[in-house]
Amino acid sequence: AQTVTQSQPEMSVQEAETVTLSCTYDTSESDYYLFWYKQPPSRQMILVIRQEAYKQQNATENRFSVNFQKAAKSFSLKISDSQLGDAAMYFCASPAGTYKYIFGTGTRLKVLA
Amino acid sequence: KAGVTQTPRYLIKTRGQQVTLSCSPISGHRSVSWYQQTPGQGLQFLFEYFSETQRNKGNFPGRFSGRQFSNSRSEMNVSTLELGDSALYLCASSLAFPDTQYFGPGTRLTVL
Numbered sequence: 027a028q029t030v031t032q033s034q035p036e037m038s039v040q041e042a043e044t045v046t047l048s049c050t051y052d053t054s055e056s057d058y059y060l061f062w063y064k065q066p067p068s069r070q071m072i073l074v075i076r077q078e079a080y081k082q083q084n085a086t087e088n089r090f091s092v093n094f095q096k097a098a099k100s101f102s103l104k105i106s107d108s109q110l111g112d113a114a115m116y117f118c119a120s121p122a123g124t125y126k127y128i129f130g131t132g133t134r135l136k137v138l139a
Numbered sequence: 140k141a142g143v144t145q146t147p148r149y150l151i152k153t154r155g156q157q158v159t160l161s162c163s164p165i166s167g168h169r170s171v172s173w174y175q176q177t178p179g180q181g182l183q184f185l186f187e188y189f190s191e192t193q194r195n196k197g198n199f200p201g202r203f204s205g206r207q208f209s210n211s212r213s214e215m216n217v218s219t220l221e222l223g224d225s226a227l228y229l230c231a232s233s234l235a236f237p238d239t240q241y242f243g244p245g246t247r248l249t250v251l
Binding site: 061068128 | 227241
């Protein structure tokens with residue numbers, strides 16, 4: 027079965043510091059996208075960043091960047107200059123067959139003032 | 140562009156009843172996926188629709204069904220509700236798989 031693993035149930039970071047959330051995936055797709063989503067207490071899932079697997083360059087969106095290691099099937103999210111508003115659950119997602127994505131179990135990020 | 144909308148936002152039902160949830164995708168998006176989110180099971184894929192056709196279905200009992208209309212709006216139905224169906228039901232739309240999915244705010248279903 028195709029899987030997505032987030033091995034860190036909870037992480038803490040000091041405001042203005044940098045934190046990295048881990049994700050490994052196992053997909054048999056040859057061409058795919060990977061995603062990180064953020065779910066704050068409001069429960070709205072918000073897209074953080076997308077990585078196209080055929081691109082070697084790591085995706086970056088402002089303070090958010092990924093470290094994509096295709097051979098290792100690793101897709102970690104780095105948040106720089108952490109802000110209080112970054113506190114949320116973070117989910118990574120990977121394709122799992124046709125017309126279906128699966129999500130990791132999530133990492134709860136706490137930002138300490 | 141307006142985002143994905145879901146109605147109702149909150150629902151309280153009793154066991155044995157049925158419920159219908161609605162999702163309106165972003166304009167121009169033709170793929171709609173549904174997920175169930177619970178504290179114990181996380182985000183579980185329910186089904187995906189594209190151009191009124193269900194293209195994939197998750198591992199849920201037949202009590203869970205859905206459909207998509209010609210305007211890409213989608214509904215999901217749960218019949219004979221059980222306590223374990225209490226969850227946040229999320230709808231996501233995209234232009235087409237495997238493009239980026241954008242999520243609605245969810246419908247919180249409580250079964251008493």
